[in-house]
Amino acid sequence: MAIQQTTTIPEVKDTIVMLRQLSADEKVRQEAYYREKRLHDEATALGHARREGMLSTLAGLVKKGILTVAQAAEEANMSVPEFEAKTGLSM
Secondary structure (H helix, E strand, C coil), rough: CCCCCCCCCHHHHHHHHHHHHHHHHHHEEEEEEEHHHHHHHHHHHHHHHHHHHHHHHHHHHHHHCCCCCCEEEEHHCCCCCHHHHHCCCCC
């Protein structure tokens, strides 16, 4: 993707120059890559934790008799065998 070359806005011109200089610097590019990777890894871990928390909550509701395994599996968008395997429940 090319940055538009022509603009009359001084701030935009300065920003384009600065971006070109930064992208030419290997160390800055590498730092940006690792920062992006870290943010992605954190988001993935957070998503995993949320999913595990949801499964734990659903499993607890099954143990209390509030939900059936089939209902909990449906809420988790899983098959019953998959839900049972992930939560250690079997009915």
